[in-house]
Amino acid sequence: MICAPFTKDKQMKQFVFTRTFSGIPTLFGMTLIGFLIIGLTPGDPIEMELRRLGVAFSAEQVEALRVEYGLNKPLIQRYFLWLFDLFRLDLGTSIASGRPVLELFKEHLPITATLSVLAFMSSLALSLGLGGVTAVSQRTSLSTGLYVLTMFLVSVPSFWLALFLLAVFALGLGWFKLLQFGNPQDLILPTITLSLGHSAVMSRLVRERIIAVMSEDYIRLAIAKGLTRRAILGRHVFKSILPPLITNWAISFGSLLGGSVIVENIFNLPGLGQMALQAIAERDFAILQAYLLFMGLVFFLANFVADLMNHWLTPQIKKGDNGLR
């Protein structure tokens, strides 16, 4: 903390550089997996397409088309051609609708992005509150009640929670319309559904971290010194639970992205998840591939940002040692 801003900045740059560099092989591996899901698709895509169009075709025509689309080349060459297209954001064409995948993506992305970010923000606040209360005062009836509640919320499948909320607020009270999307307020119930289950899972991690820190000797010392509860929680506990929690939050962002598929499906929101589900039903592999790669990239970036934040928050990781030397 005392070190000059200049050195800090330099170390930070170096860290960003090495972290980016070490991430590249993983990114390449991800594109390889994404490519193989189409490259190894059972059945010849050209023949499938021709059958779908109902065109009578001969073996020579199929062969000519294969040459035209570059499908006669070896798999490894096709991978690099495909990768080149990917860098130019050419994600291919959807077989079912005949439209470019990128266009479909732009159409469906806003809803999923809004939903995930809203749910992430609200679960961040909710999990800190829930975890903090259940960890700090374990013997009060309030924290026991909250603990039972989180235990229940962790176990409830999100689709059931969604249907339950619909039964109460849409069917029972009539506050929301059933399965309709058009206005911003139609995102309220989906966000609540997604963030409730998520924040319950996260609050257990927060609780776990706080308990671990509160069992440390230096907290005992702080209490013996007569520091107020606020000072201990704010100065010591919060500071030391934050770095591991940032990592957990980044990882949990992945489950949020996955969970949005279920929520979008129930509330009939035209987001990326719905698009992917439709692609599975129509065996539209170009969309599925783009979806997998995009979600992987977002998840990758979330982990990357978490690493940067941790690096910035904890000086001891910076030097590349574990503090034992």
Added chain:
Amino acid sequence: MAYVDTTSSLLISRGTKLIKGRTSFLLGGFFLSVFIVLAIGGEALAPNSPNQIDLLHRLSAPSLTYPLGTDHLGRCILSRLMVGTSLSLGTALATAGLILAIALPVGLLAALCKGWVDAVLMRVADIFLAFPMLVFALAIIGYLGASLTSAVVGVALAWWPSLARLVRTLTLDAASKQYVLASRQCGLKPLTIIRRHILPQILPPLLVVLSLEMAGLLLVLSSLSFLGLGAQPPAAEWGAMLNEARPFFAERPSVVLAPGLVITLAVLSFNLVGEGIRNQLDKRKPYQW
């Protein structure tokens, strides 16, 4: 107050001692044993045949013949839930087995071969972990086509890397024990060492971790069935039942709420047992205000 030490008060004090701090474990264990009984004898205990269609009593309210009412085809919901236990829990168990079957060899190879084998295998695990779990499972299911088998394969392929890492860590620890080194010097074959010395060390903690993950597996698999990507409709799987009942949700919400409640209860019982085990192992004493 006088010192009364009757048999009943002694029993009560002993009882509270037994329950104190173990409430979650006992509660979870009780529910879990009910589910296990249902998984084995669900067919025999069910009041009606799970696939018997009664079109005169479609979507009926709970009655004596149909304790939880009927679904859109007039099938008894309670019977279907009871019979579905074995399929729902069995799928989760099969997935856990498949995960172990992938993670165990990978983790063992990485830890025992070291060097480039270790580097490559762990890099592959990293790449699999780089995708959000459910998204990756969806892609695999899309590739294989929607069915219960592909759901199991998809979830297992998305889930194995974290367990493989655990196997690797445990094996590294187990292989560094003195007697393992000694048996290597005695010239025992690697497979014999693994079977005799390493597996007995790593399997117990692995199985505990895997049983803790059962709750998560159950949730993911039922979610996939709910999306229509897992068990397919005529099957009495809990998630699939929910999916089938969705169009009739507005007409009779209980058709949908009952299977969901059973899933919740099953997941909850696994979580409670896990929580109980963790509490027993937890020796920390955090400061409490």
